[in-house]
Each structure stands twice: as C-alpha cells, then as structure tokens.
Amino acid sequence: MVRRMRRLAAVAAGAMVAVLLSLTVAEAAKAAPKTPPAGVDITGHGLAEPLQLRADTHPAHVVAVIEQVNHRGLVRQSGGPKKADLGPKYTVVVLAGDVPKQTYDLYPKAVGGPRVFRPAKQPDRKITAAWYLGRVSMSETLRTAGVPLERTYEAVSGGVGGGERIIPEDTLNPAQDLNEAFSELRRLLLLNIAVMLVITIGLAGIALLIRRRTR
Known part of the structure; x- marks a missing residue:
C-alpha cells in the first residue's frame, strides 16, 4: 500500500x-510578437520618391503604419468628407514579400480628424470602397516613419478620431x-x-x- x-x-x-x-x-x-508584414510603400505629398519600409530594417515602423490601415479597429463611415477638407493624401501599399496586397489612402490632416479610404480596386482583387475615421496618431506615425509632416501630439479619446486632451506619445503605454x-x-x-x-x-x-x- x-x-x-x-x-x-x-x-x-x-x-x-x-x-x-x-x-x-x-x-x-x-x-x-507576431511576425510583422513584409513591408509598406508610402507615396504622397512632399515625397519625391516612394518611402519603402521593410520589416527586416524598420519592423516597428512597418507595424505602426499597418495598424493605421487595419480597418478592424477603425470606425466605418457611410460617406467621406468633402475633397476640399481632406488635405494632403498619402497612399500606403502593403506588401507580402515583393507582392502588393492592399492599398489605402490616408489623410492625416483632414478637417474633423484623420481619414482612411480603402479603394475598391486592390492589387489582387476588387472589393467595396469604404471610408473610415482614422486614428489620432496617424500624422505622428507617418512623420516618424519618414513622411515630411510637422510634429504633433496625439489627442486621447479612445484611439479613433477627435479628442480633447493632448499628451505626448511616450507617456502612454497602459496596455503593455x-x-x-x-x-x-x-x-x-x-x-x-x-x-x-x-x-x-x-x-x-x-x-x-x-x-x-x-x-
């Protein structure tokens, strides 16, 4: 026993x-951490040539830019703002290896807050065009990635659109x-x-x- x-x-x-x-x-x-996307290409106002970011050399920037166009975390709109209210446009192309997979138009200086437009014509398919409220961090994310934009501070209001309280980005990291x-x-x-x-x-x-x- x-x-x-x-x-x-x-x-x-x-x-x-x-x-x-x-x-x-x-x-x-x-x-x-999940493996970041292969890379992104950014073109638009003030860029003489495409800004090419790859995961092996700029992983943090690639992930940050991808987060700006991740429509699952954005609020969809029934229609977009007037063309005169959009401001400078920056086109982001998401790549898998060297193959373009997705494309989005970003408007970080749009009146009423940043906007994201997903064109109907994508590199490998055709879908329904859609407008989204962009994240308040869009302008600063693009600037730190290399886009010639003036430095700003993020407005805190849940991460998408609008905001009232201004706080430097490096003071906000509660999730981690x-x-x-x-x-x-x-x-x-x-x-x-x-x-x-x-x-x-x-x-x-x-x-x-x-x-x-x-x-």
Whole structure:
C-alpha cells in the first residue's frame, strides 16, 4: 500500500510539472510578437520618391503604419468628407514579400480628424470602397516613419478620431503595463497551486503511512 501511494505521489508530481511546463510554453508563445508584414510603400505629398519600409530594417515602423490601415479597429463611415477638407493624401501599399496586397489612402490632416479610404480596386482583387475615421496618431506615425509632416501630439479619446486632451506619445503605454502585470500574476497563481498540490499529496502519503503502521 505504501509503495502504491509513493508511486501515485510521484506520478501526480510528474503530471503537475508537465502541466506547468506546458502552460509556461503556451504563455511564452502568446507573449511572442507576431511576425510583422513584409513591408509598406508610402507615396504622397512632399515625397519625391516612394518611402519603402521593410520589416527586416524598420519592423516597428512597418507595424505602426499597418495598424493605421487595419480597418478592424477603425470606425466605418457611410460617406467621406468633402475633397476640399481632406488635405494632403498619402497612399500606403502593403506588401507580402515583393507582392502588393492592399492599398489605402490616408489623410492625416483632414478637417474633423484623420481619414482612411480603402479603394475598391486592390492589387489582387476588387472589393467595396469604404471610408473610415482614422486614428489620432496617424500624422505622428507617418512623420516618424519618414513622411515630411510637422510634429504633433496625439489627442486621447479612445484611439479613433477627435479628442480633447493632448499628451505626448511616450507617456502612454497602459496596455503593455497591464499585460505584464497579468502575466506575473498568472505565474504566481500557478506556482502557488503547484506548491499546494505537492503539499497536499505529501500530507496524504504521510497520513496513509502512519495509518498503515498504527494498525
């Protein structure tokens, strides 16, 4: 009976170690950054030649520009502003390798806030044309990527359109801090659970051993 309990405790401890290792690997996989797109080409007002950004040399800029045209995080409009209110236009072409896949027109200085236009004619297909409210960080994102725009500060209002309070970009990074805090809390909880299970199994084994000897 004692040997059986020892084997059971060893198997349970091994299983717990395996579970913890698998959770740690899964957590690391989630935390690993996704591979950025191959690159973007930017043309438009003030650019004598296309601004070519590639993931192997400018990964942060490529990801930032792609985020500006990610329509899943943007608010769609039924119609666009008047042409006179759009301001300078910058065309962003998203590439996979050397192959153009998507194209968008960005208007960082549009009246009422930045705008994004998705043309119906895309490099590899045809879709429905659409207008979106752009992110308030559009002008600064394009400027840091190399587009000749005047320096601005982001207006904070949820990330899309409008805004009232002006704060420098480098002071805003709550998502990263929260993710790190939750990751640390999860690791601590898993460690506590593992310790409690090991102690419980050990106490159960000792109790059975004592009971066996006192009979």
